[in-house]
Amino acid sequence: MELAFSGTSGILIMLFYGIIMLLIGVGxxxxxxxxHSSLEEYYLGGRGLGTMVLFFTFFATQYSGNTVIGYSAEAYRVGYANLVSIPFFIMIILVYLLFAPRMYKLSKKHNIVTPVDWLEMKFKSKAVSILAAIIMLYALGNFLLEQLIAIGQGVAGLTGGTVPYQAGVIFFIVIMVVYGWLGGMRSVAYTDTMQGIALLVGVFMLLIGTIVYFGGLPAAGDYIRTYSPENLGVPEGGGLVRWTNFLILVGIGAAVYPNAIQRIFSAKSERSLKRSLTQMAWMPFLTAGVVFVIGILAYTAFPDLSVEESEQIVGMMASAIANENIIFYIAMVLLFGGIIAAIVSTADSVLLTFSSIVSKDIYGRYINQEASDNKKIMVGKIVGVIAVAFLLMVAWNPPGTLYQVFVLKLEILVQVAPAIILGLYWERSHAKSVFAGMLTGALVAAVFTFAGLTPLGIFSGVWGLIINLFIYIVGSFAFGTAPSKDAVSSMDGQEATQAVR
Structure with a gap:
């Protein structure tokens, strides 16, 4: 019996998971x-997602194909320095808990559907809303591109190259568009649940198989000490600055992904939201930690891989382990489907949020205010498909490794964080200062990124965020109107305190 993922077996696994996704959409x-009758129903699942479904849809958003495929490859390339991946996933949860409960209450009270809705309600500024929408669309397009690349890399690696990169991308993107088109947020959330279970079980089985057949951390440590000693130690000096950069950039930036914020709006209740986020607190150790160990263990399994070859390390290890034992073969089938489904389910949530911003915040707010919800949804779908077609052409020749693509989008996206989070609590926030800070921060981040500038070792996005916050805060103190004593006394202080807890 041929146990390796290749030929017919790989194709059958792809078809199996693809059909399940389609059935979820149709069902x-x-x-x-x-x-399709209302924006709230299509984009937020009628605000009816319970604790378990909400947990898995957060899980799928935070731990996409980039986590399993990209981060294990990065751990293989840089060694123990990649331990930073665990604390910055913890940081994301902490930032969620800072603003998510309060934002949920406001979204339910004011029927907020998109993050731009919140900014429009808060600042009542066309400039702030349009700029935030542009930044979010850029980040979502970048995020979607990352998932398209991950689909191709995952299929090619896990099938030993039998299914070509391009064929894998097209197959799953067509399926994603169909079931997302049919069921909206509910389809996305239910596929997230399916892939989350498969991914968790598969990743742990991959870890066990890797230890059994290729040796544990001591063997990998000996290999690294002999052949790549620079990858064995923890960072010092400049490396610690880099860690801090990642904690700020990823911890704050990933928490304000527009698709993640829409999951906050989709919760059935505040209790469901808090319980799902509490459960998410364990996932950095059970997912990012396990993926990191797998990347380190790969040193002894596949030494001396090039950067391009290392991008397929998870698939190569899964195929090797599946060929050893029927039990591991079944587990790797589950992992294979879980990885691909994780990538696709992340891509579909990104596409859904991309469409919602186009349909509600651009078309519905500024182009055709009289359009029905059904027409807005259709416009969002069509623009979304066009965006996917464009990004597919880019994905044909990927611009960099998954890790590089991942960092690039956060440099820009993190610039909306002050408006979204600080705006929740600071009544003195001044719209023009918010706009000036966001625009300046985004421009600084973009210029520094493309020029390769990192003064004092600080990332371009963090420099942009520092300047952004300075303009926002100083401008708001100088030009903003302080809330009156009556206004302050009427504010629900207890609600704000509970939101932070």
Whole structure:
């Protein structure tokens, strides 16, 4: 019996998971045929996601194909320095807990559908809303590109090259567009649940198989000490500055992903939201930590891989382990489907949020204010498909490793964080100062990124954030109107305190 992922076996696994995703989309549509009747129903699942589904859809958003494929490859390339991946995932949860409960209450009270809705309600500024929408669309397009690349790399690696990179991308993107088109947020959330379970079980089995057949951390440590000693120690000096940069950039930037914020809006209740986020606190150790160890163990399994070859390290290890034992073969089938489904389910949530910003915040707010919800949804779908087609052409020749693509989008996206988070609590926030800070921060981050500038070792996005906050805060103190004593006394202080807890 041929146990390695290749030929017919790889194709059958792809078809199996693809069909499951399609069935979820069709089933969701059949159970809820009015899914296209309102923006809230299509983009937020009618605000009815319970704790378990909400947990898995947060899980799928935070731990995409980039986590399993890209981060293990990065750990293989840089060694123990990649331990930073665990604390910055913890940082994301801490930032969620800072603003998510309060934002949920406001979204339910004021029928907020997108993050730009919140900024429009808070600042009542066309400039702030349009700039934030542009930044979010850029980040979402970048994030979607990352997932398209991950799909191709994952399929090529896990099938030993039998299924070409391009064929894998097209196959799963067509499926994603179809079931997302049919069921909206509910389809996305249910596929997230399926892939999350498969991914967790598969990753742990991959770890066990790697230890059994290729040796544990001591063997990998001996190899690194002999052949790559620079990858064995923890960072010092400049390396610690780099760690701090990642904690700020990823911890804050990833928490304000527009698709993650829409999951906050989709919660059935505040209790469901808090419980799902509490459960997410364990995931940095159970997912990013395990993926890091797998990348380190790969040193002894596949030494001396090039950068391009290391991008397929998870697939190569899964195929090797599957060929050793029927139990591990079944587990790697689960992992294979889980990885691909994780990538696709992340891509579909990104595409859904991309479409919602186009349909509600651009088309519905500024182009055709009289359009029905059904028409807005259709416009968002069509623009989303066009965006996917464009990004597919870019993905044909990827611009860099997954890790590089991942960092690039956060440099820009983190610039909306002050407006979203600080705006929740600071009544004195001044719209023009918010706009000036966001625009300046984004320009500084973009110029520094493309010029390769990192003064004092600080990342371009962090420099942009520092300047952004300075302009926002100083400008708001100088030009903003302090809330009156009556206004302050009428504010729900208890609600703000609970939101931070």
């Amino acid at each position: 969701t549509y059949m159970r809820n045929k009015n899914v």
